Each structure stands twice: as structure tokens, then as C-alpha cells.
Amino acid sequence: MIEAHALHKRYGRLLAVDDISFKVEPGEVLGFLGPNGAGKSTTMKMIAGFLAPSAGTARVCGHDVVSEPMAARRALGYLPEGAPAYGEMTPSAFLRFVADVRGLSGEHRRARIDAVVGRLSLQGVLRQPIDTLSKGFKRRVGLAAAILHDPPALVLDEPTDGLDPNQKHEVRTLIRELARDRTVLLSTHILEEVEAVCSRAMVVARGKVLADSTPAELLARSRYQGAVSLLAADSIAARAALDGMPGVSGFQQEGVEGRLYVFPQGRPVSPEAVSARLRERGVEYSGLQPERGRLDEVFRRITTGEAQP
Numbered sequence: 001m002i003e004a005h006a007l008h009k010r011y012g013r014l015l016a017v018d019d020i021s022f023k024v025e026p027g028e029v030l031g032f033l034g035p036n037g038a039g040k041s042t043t044m045k046m047i048a049g050f051l052a053p054s055a056g057t058a059r060v061c062g063h064d065v066v067s068e069p070m071a072a073r074r075a076l077g078y079l080p081e082g083a084p085a086y087g088e089m090t091p092s093a094f095l096r097f098v099a100d101v102r103g104l105s106g107e108h109r110r111a112r113i114d115a116v117v118g119r120l121s122l123q124g125v126l127r128q129p130i131d132t133l134s135k136g137f138k139r140r141v142g143l144a145a146a147i148l149h150d151p152p153a154l155v156l157d158e159p160t161d162g163l164d165p166n167q168k169h170e171v172r173t174l175i176r177e178l179a180r181d182r183t184v185l186l187s188t189h190i191l192e193e194v195e196a197v198c199s200r201a202m203v204v205a206r207g208k209v210l211a212d213s214t215p216a217e218l219l220a221r222s223r224y225q226g227a228v229s230l231l232a233a234d235s236i237a238a239r240a241a242l243d244g245m246p247g248v249s250g251f252q253q254e255g256v257e258g259r260l261y262v263f264p265q266g267r268p269v270s271p272e273a274v275s276a277r278l279r280e281r282g283v284e285y286s287g288l289q290p291e292r293g294r295l296d297e298v299f300r301r302i303t304t305g306e307a308q309p
């Protein structure tokens with residue numbers, strides 16, 4: 001379990017983390033979501049014991065990160081932002097070094113190194129200097145180092161940042177696997193990542209928690225959820241046909257193809273009802289589809305303080 005209670009961090013006059021509290025249970029993946037400078041990395045560094053809180057407490061598996069730092073660090077695997085490693089070392093040497101730092105020895109040390117090399121598919125690059133590896137492999141080496149001592153809790157700072165779509169997919173699959181029997185806190189800017197791997201999302205901005213809910217609950221706050229969109233050659237005619245239809249609150253045309261969004265009033269707009277109405281009025285259309293909501297819009301609204309619907 002990872003717990004933060006009233007965490008604060010001050011850098012001079014800047015309050016970078018302002019009263020953040022949360023609890024992440026085993027099996028949960030909590031996604032820390034927020035714009036640049038929100039205080040995500042600072043919070044993670046305090047949990048990982050790299051920075052002392054200005055006020056408040058953090059615990060990893062029950063161990064206070066300030067008063068029981070060794071026990072807290074033993075229970076935690078930490079992937080810092082950018083997954084820094086010693087670039088001139090090979091993954092093989094780096095993992096042996098981390099194993100020594102973690103106090104692993106003998107057969108257990110060998111078994112753990114073999115286990116993470118296998119799990120992160122590092123066999124092909126073990127003897128290549130880390131500096132010469134692709135970003136994806138560098139990140140895998142960082143993850144291998146983070147899980148080498150088989151910790152029950154993981155803190156991953158932007159684990160997929162800078163990776164190509166295939167590498168992102170691989171790392172997310174791995175995080176989901178790791179999360180089955182662990183507690184995971186990760187930070188990300190990538191909204192699709194929240195849906196792909198997180199069971200819970202916490203939106204932070206200017207050091208404060210602005211939302212804490214499931215990705216589905218966040219999506220439900222989107223004004224696009226329950227809307228219907230379509231392409232009409234004559235969008236003015238389409239709007240005129242749908243104007244005044246029960247359950248429709250408004251329209252918006254977007255994108256290069258000029259897709260028309262029909263927004264709901266209360267219950268979701270029925271695609272069948274829209275389709276029937278357009279046919280009845282002789283308006284041609286294509287690509288009619290229900291909308292599931294947009295996390296980017298919800299994120300923007302929450303973090304910029306725009307009013308909720």
C-alpha cells in the first residue's frame with residue numbers, strides 16, 4: 001500500500017505540493033495526471049524518499065518514508081522520470097550493480113536478475129552500453145532495475161514518456177501484469193494511458209488534487225458523453241432538422257471533415273432517433289455514431305478551472 005497524508009513540499013516561495021493525500025491499495029493502479037509543473041514528480045520523489053516533505057507524511061507498506069526510510073525503500077520500486085541509468089554501463093553490469101545496492105546475494109541475486117531480464121526481454125542487449133540503446137530498451141532497463149528486488153509497491157514517473165506506440169503498448173501491458181499483485185502509482189501526461197492501465201485517476205494541478213475517481217467517472221463528466229456525431233453534406237439542413245428534437249441540447253461542428261456533434265440534455269441522444277429524424281426530413285448523412293466522451297476535454301476543464309456542466 002502507498003499512502004500520502006497532507007503532503008506538502010515547498011521550494012523557496014513556491015508551494016509545489018499543497019496538501020496532497022491519497023491511499024493506493026494492492027491491485028490498484030493510480031494514475032497521477034496533471035499539466036507540466038503540477039507537482040507529480042515532486043510527490044513521487046517524496047514517496048520514494050528522494051526528497052523530504054516540508055510537511056505531511058508518506059508510507060510505503062506501512063513504513064514511514066522519513067522515520068523508517070530503509071524499510072520503506074525496500075518495499076518500493078521507483079522509476080524516476082526519464083529512467084536515468086549509468087549510460088556507459090551495460091544492462092548486465094547495471095543490474096548487477098543495483099542488485100548489490102539492494103543487498104541481494106547468492107542464488108537469489110542470480111535468480112532475480114534472470115527473472116527481470118526475462119520479463120523485460122533484455123537478453124539481446126545485455127552487453128550493449130545503455131547509452132547506445134533505444135529509448136524503449138532504456139526504459140525497460142529502468143523498469144528491470146525498479147522491480148529487481150521484487151517490491152510490493154511501485155512508483156513509476158512517466159513510464160511511457162517518449163516511447164513509440166509499440167513500445168508504449170508493451171510497457172503498459174507489463175504494468176498491468178505487475179499490478180496484479182502490487183500497488184502501483186504512476187504519473188502520465190497521456191490521457192489514453194489512464195484508460196489503458198489505471199484503475200483510478202487523480203488529477204493534480206498547481207500542487208493540489210482536483211479530482212480523484214475512476215477513468216469511467218471522469219469520462220462521464222465529458223459533455224461529449226451521450227452525444228451523437230455524424231457527417232452531413234448540408235450541415236445547416238441537418239441542424240435545422242434536429243433543432244428542437246426532444247433530448248437535444250445543442251450542436252457543434254468540428255474537425256477538417258466538419259463532423260456535426262449533437263449534444264444531449266440529460267439522457268444520451270438516441271442514434272436511432274437522430275437517424276429516423278434525418279431520413280424523415282430528407283437530409284443525407286453518413287458516419288452516424290454515439291460518442292463515449294473525451295478525457296482531454298474533462299482534463300482541460302478540471303485543470304483550467306472552467307465550470308463543470
Ligand SMILES: Nc1ncnc2c1ncn2[C@@H]1O[C@H](COP(=O)(O)OP(=O)(O)OP(=O)(O)O)[C@@H](O)[C@H]1O
Pocket residue numbers: 011014016034035036037038039040041042043081
Ligand atoms: N528542485 C527544485 N527547485 C525549485 N523548484 C522546483 C524543483 N523541482 C521542481 N520544482 C518546481 O516545482 C513545481 C512542480 O514540479 P514537478 O516536477 O513536481 O511537476 P510535474 O507535475 O512532475 O511536472 P512535469 O509533468 O513537467 O514533469 C514546478 O513549478 C517546478 O518548476
